[in-house]
Amino acid sequence: MWNILKENDFQIDAACKLKVMCTSCKKVMIKPCQVPCGCRYCCDCLTNYLDGEEKFCLGDTDYCKSELINIDKNVFVDQAINREISGIVVKCPLESCEFKSELGKMANHMRTCDRQALTCPYCSIGCEKNNIVVDKMELHFKQENYCHAKLLMDFVDNWRNEMKLFKTSVLDLREENKCIKEQMESQQVK
Numbered sequence: 001m002w003n004i005l006k007e008n009d010f011q012i013d014a015a016c017k018l019k020v021m022c023t024s025c026k027k028v029m030i031k032p033c034q035v036p037c038g039c040r041y042c043c044d045c046l047t048n049y050l051d052g053e054e055k056f057c058l059g060d061t062d063y064c065k066s067e068l069i070n071i072d073k074n075v076f077v078d079q080a081i082n083r084e085i086s087g088i089v090v091k092c093p094l095e096s097c098e099f100k101s102e103l104g105k106m107a108n109h110m111r112t113c114d115r116q117a118l119t120c121p122y123c124s125i126g127c128e129k130n131n132i133v134v135d136k137m138e139l140h141f142k143q144e145n146y147c148h149a150k151l152l153m154d155f156v157d158n159w160r161n162e163m164k165l166f167k168t169s170v171l172d173l174r175e176e177n178k179c180i181k182e183q184m185e186s187q188q189v190k
């Protein structure tokens with residue numbers, strides 16, 4: 001769940017977001033933990049902020065400046081808020097997909113979401129299709145069969161030519177080396 005939360009921008013309504021927002025980065029918390037004043041942070045945000053020291057909370061309640069935060073002594077993982085975050089209902093982050101589910105279950109859906117855009121594997125040699133939804137990939141292969149084959153042949157041809165050029169340049173280099181050697185030798189003789 002934390003990974004998809006990190007990598008995607010989910011639309012979450014403001015009231016709900018306020019409850020599950022990190023005191024530091026103001027986003028939905030990733031691995032939330034609670035400090036003595038009751039404020040909550042992403043685990044990473046808190047570690048970065050404290051940077052090995054004891055500091056007061058960044059929040060602005062009266063409690064925030066009453067006790068120093070010490071990561072070993074008074075920071076707690078809050079399971080209740082974990083559950084709350086995993087229960088937030090969100091839409092699949094892929095634009096054309098209208099699927100909605102709880103955040104905790106979204107990772108499952110995203111693994112199999114058929115709106116996921118894929119890149120044609122022939123892209124690296126020139127096919128320009130780079131956002132094909134999964135169920136259209138087969139169709140693309142059928143339609144572009146000839147083009148794909150041609151791309152492949154061109155690629156092989158190109159590669160062959162490059163190899164030829166490479167070979168000749170190696171031969172040239174060898175020839176050059178020989179000349180230099182001969183020059184040096186003839187100078188030493190003098």
Ligand SMILES: [Zn+2]
Pocket residue numbers: 022023024025026027029030041042045
């Ligand atoms: Zn944060």
Ligand SMILES: [Zn+2]
Pocket residue numbers: 037038039057058059060061063064
């Ligand atoms: Zn606080």
Ligand SMILES: [Zn+2]
Pocket residue numbers: 092093094097098099109110113114115
């Ligand atoms: Zn989806």
Ligand SMILES: [Zn+2]
Pocket residue numbers: 120121122123127128129140144148
């Ligand atoms: Zn293609």
